[in-house]
Amino acid sequence: xxxxxxxxxxxxxxxxxxxxxxxxxxxxxxxxxxxxxxxxxxxxxxxxxxxxxxxxxxxxxxxxxxxxxxxxxxxxxxxxxxxxxxxxxxxxxxxxxxxxxxxxxxxxxxxxxxxxxxxxxxxxxxxxxxxxxxxxxxxxxxxxxxxxxxxxxxxxxxxxxxxxxxxxxxxxxxxxxxxxxxxxxxxxxxxxxxxxxxxxxxxxxxxxxxxxxxxxxxxxxxxxxxxxxxxxxxxxxxxxxxxxxxxxxxxxxxxxxxxxxxxxxxxxxxxxxxxxxxxxxxxxxxxxxxxxxxxxxxxxxxxxxxxxxxxxxxxxxxxxxxxxxxxxxxxxxxxxxxxxxxxxxxxxxxxxxxxxxxxxxxxxxxxxxxxxxxxxxx
Amino acid sequence: xxxxxxxxxxxxxxxxxxxxxxxxxxxxxxxxxxxxxxxxxxxxxxxxxxxxxxxxxxxxxxxxxxxxxxxxxxxxxxxxxxxxxxxxxxxxxxxxxxxxxxxxxxxxxxxxxxxxxxxxxxxxxxxxxxxxxxxxxxxxxxxxxxxxxxxxxxxxxxxxxxxxxxxxxxxxxxxxxxxxxxxxxxxxxxxxxxxxxxxxxxxxxxxxxxxxxxxxxxxxxxxxxxxxxxxxxxxxxxxxxxxxxxxxxxxxxxxxxxxxxxxxxxxxxxxxxxxxxxxxxxxxxxxxxxxxxxxxxxxxxxxxxxxxxxxxxxxxxxxxxxxxxxxxxxxxxxxxxxxxxxxxxxxxxxxxxxxxxxxxxxxxxxxxxxxxxxxxxx
Numbered sequence: 001x002x003x004x005x006x007x008x009x010x011x012x013x014x015x016x017x018x019x020x021x022x023x024x025x026x027x028x029x030x031x032x033x034x035x036x037x038x039x040x041x042x043x044x045x046x047x048x049x050x051x052x053x054x055x056x057x058x059x060x061x062x063x064x065x066x067x068x069x070x071x072x073x074x075x076x077x078x079x080x081x082x083x084x085x086x087x088x089x090x091x092x093x094x095x096x097x098x099x100x101x102x103x104x105x106x107x108x109x110x111x112x113x114x115x116x117x118x119x120x121x122x123x124x125x126x127x128x129x130x131x132x133x134x135x136x137x138x139x140x141x142x143x144x145x146x147x148x149x150x151x152x153x154x155x156x157x158x159x160x161x162x163x164x165x166x167x168x169x170x171x172x173x174x175x176x177x178x179x180x181x182x183x184x185x186x187x188x189x190x191x192x193x194x195x196x197x198x199x200x201x202x203x204x205x206x207x208x209x210x211x212x213x214x215x216x217x218x219x220x221x222x223x224x225x226x227x228x229x230x231x232x233x234x235x236x237x238x239x240x241x242x243x244x245x246x247x248x249x250x251x252x253x254x255x256x257x258x259x260x261x262x263x264x265x266x267x268x269x270x271x272x273x274x275x276x277x278x279x280x281x282x283x284x285x286x287x288x289x290x291x292x293x294x295x296x297x298x299x300x301x302x303x304x305x306x307x308x309x310x311x312x313x314x315x316x317x318x319x320x321x322x323x324x325x326x327x328x329x330x331x332x333x334x335x336x337x338x339x340x341x342x343x344x345x346x347x348x349x350x351x352x353x354x355x356x357x358x359x360x361x362x363x364x365x366x367x368x369x370x371x372x373x374x375x376x377x378x
Numbered sequence: 379x380x381x382x383x384x385x386x387x388x389x390x391x392x393x394x395x396x397x398x399x400x401x402x403x404x405x406x407x408x409x410x411x412x413x414x415x416x417x418x419x420x421x422x423x424x425x426x427x428x429x430x431x432x433x434x435x436x437x438x439x440x441x442x443x444x445x446x447x448x449x450x451x452x453x454x455x456x457x458x459x460x461x462x463x464x465x466x467x468x469x470x471x472x473x474x475x476x477x478x479x480x481x482x483x484x485x486x487x488x489x490x491x492x493x494x495x496x497x498x499x500x501x502x503x504x505x506x507x508x509x510x511x512x513x514x515x516x517x518x519x520x521x522x523x524x525x526x527x528x529x530x531x532x533x534x535x536x537x538x539x540x541x542x543x544x545x546x547x548x549x550x551x552x553x554x555x556x557x558x559x560x561x562x563x564x565x566x567x568x569x570x571x572x573x574x575x576x577x578x579x580x581x582x583x584x585x586x587x588x589x590x591x592x593x594x595x596x597x598x599x600x601x602x603x604x605x606x607x608x609x610x611x612x613x614x615x616x617x618x619x620x621x622x623x624x625x626x627x628x629x630x631x632x633x634x635x636x637x638x639x640x641x642x643x644x645x646x647x648x649x650x651x652x653x654x655x656x657x658x659x660x661x662x663x664x665x666x667x668x669x670x671x672x673x674x675x676x677x678x679x680x681x682x683x684x685x686x687x688x689x690x691x692x693x694x695x696x697x698x699x700x701x702x703x704x705x706x707x708x709x710x711x712x713x714x715x716x717x718x719x720x721x722x723x724x725x726x727x728x729x730x731x732x733x734x735x736x737x738x739x740x741x742x743x744x745x746x747x748x749x750x751x752x753x754x755x756x
Binding site for chain 1: 414415443585587660664666671674676678685704743745747748753
């Protein structure tokens with residue numbers, strides 16, 4: 001389902017020299033924001049507005065990040081919220097804002113002022129409107145990202161392609177639902193879903209000052225909490241995978257699944273360490289089943305690991321075991337062919353030390369990543 | 379001075395299908411080893427032998443890392459120490475060992491047994507002998523690394539080019555001195571020097587299971603502790619810079635100097651975060667003065683940072699200020715020219731929050747890094 005299939009949600013967007021996307025979405029809200037200490041002025045203002053637990057609308061600009069813009073940036077963000085609130089006929093604090101684009105560049109408030117009325121006039125609840133919004137908020141994305149639950153009314157739209165694209169920044173994700181939970185509950189569930197999905201995704205390890213994930217509920221339906229949690233995590237995970245697939249220059253996306261860890265924390269840092277390793281990423285780009293690099297990344301992850309571990313590559317249809325309880329199986333030839341055949345697969349590791357498990361998402365590191373990020377000039 | 383200019387030190391080495399380097403060096407010893415939990419069998423054995431605080435010789439093989447080789451690897455390493463100890467006429471525990479090369483491959487003990495006697499017969503204390511040793515322990519290095527103090531008898535030889543070269547591993551550094559300190563003192567000073575130099579170096583963030591730094595003293599001279607500490611750190615810093623310069627595919631080496639931090643820990647993580655950022659590394663490769671990426675890396679480092687910071691690029695002869703106490707100076711044009719002119723420079727950041735400072739060393743991320751690490755097939 002599209003976000004606009006959720007009752008009462010209307011949106012629109014334009015993409016010209018800059019992008020502007022808006023959503024009319026009265027509801028209870030929770031937000032999770034970047035941990036970057038130099039977070040953008042837009043994040044500061046959004047955080048403040050979302051802290052009330054209620055919004056009537058959401059406005060997103062792409063092209064400028066409004067990061068490292070100081071007091072001016074704060075005033076710009078407030079001004080943008082005010083412009084939209086006048087059209088929505090609500091309080092300025094009931095508007096959420098997000099920005100994505102070049103760091104150090106202020107929002108072009110004049111441009112927004114000129115374009116917002118027409119964009120607002122054109123809002124609607126068709127797939128076309130949803131696509132316009134999704135497209136408006138992209139920067140270096142090769143495609144807009146959307147995902148939804150098959151079980152409940154829960155739908156997300158997002159942008160992101162690398163934690164920071166060439167001088168552009170940010171992962172943004174807006175999730176809409178009808179499920180009736182209060183703002184505290186939504187926040188708890190969103191935080192946990194983000195930790196297990198977006199925070200386990202690594203394109204280049206860089207964290208944008210603008211990352212924003214919002215969850216907005218119009219409170220129309222009762223949904224069991226555990227069902228909602230599971231669906232929310234699923235939707236976030238799908239979006240995270242799409243971002244990895246769209247990772248700058250990436251040609252392959254892989255999951256790292258660590259089982260048998262002594263603790264959940266161990267499982268998480270082990271999985272993330274492998275997914276982040278440049279040597280693992282370049283090996284995968286080169287279809288090289290270089291398990292020594294995976295072992296090395298495990299070893300320096302900080303997790304408790306012992307020699308007697310198992311390691312395999314797995315896709316939907318096949319599995320190649322490389323190490324079984326510490327014993328090297330000499331399947332490198334098979335594993336190489338596996339990598340040549342599969343652009344989406346799992347690296348599975350069983351540490352045989354406990355019951356905890358976690359997964360991380362990564363993509364390969366390619367010539368195009370270096371090209372994109374070195375040839376772009378700010 | 380060469381290591382062989384230190385009284386009583388004799389060495390030699392050969393480099394054929396594999397490499398073998400040896401040093402006869404009776405003395406008090408201290409060692410710092412990789413933090414990787416899956417450390418190599420050679421590191422295990424070396425750690426054990428060095429823990430006695432005394433060695434008579436050092437044997438290094440290149441080509442195989444003896445990592446992830448289990449019990450067999452331990453036995454191999456012990457066997458190699460034993461072979462050398464027989465020639466030195468000492469206890470097997472008085473031999474230190476280090477290995478560097480492919481993970482998962484055992485040491486070719488037979489090859490060492492066949493070649494060691496001739497290599498030992500040829501040991502000497504000329505520059506030629508030192509060069510043979512330095513060359514024997516290299517793997518993907520473009521050049522061997524040596525550094526020494528101008529003030530005291532302190533000399534180091536090392537290898538390393540990326541924390542893990544294409545499936546080869548490891549930074550090794552052996553430092554020799556005449557300064558009289560006990561093993562505990564040597565360890566304290568070495569640990570601190572390593573933390574401030576090698577541990578602040580980042581080529582790709584991957585930590586080898588084989589990293590080994592040994593400091594060996596023949597106890598002939600009295601040296602003031604603070605003089606020794608300063609010289610030791612200088613020598614380690616020079617070696618670290620050489621490794622960055624030799625970083626896989628790198629064309630530029632840069633220092634990140636963070637001053638005005640609230641705490642030393644903050645200064646360290648801030649400097650390291652910038653030196654490690656792939657987006658900073660690719661920007662530098664592309665001569666792009668993309669300070670937004672530096673700001674972003676500062677922000678997510680975990681250190682306390684505020685908007686009012688200063689940022690500049692500095693070389694021996696020139697300085698370009700980009701941000702002064704939070705104010706952007708719009709010097710990007712100048713900064714771009716600066717980057718085009720300089721292959722070795724400093725990124726200086728004053729956080730204006732305290733008195734602590736630290737520095738990190740990095741190199742750029744280039745097409746050749748991806749090429750080297752993806753096209754190599756294990």
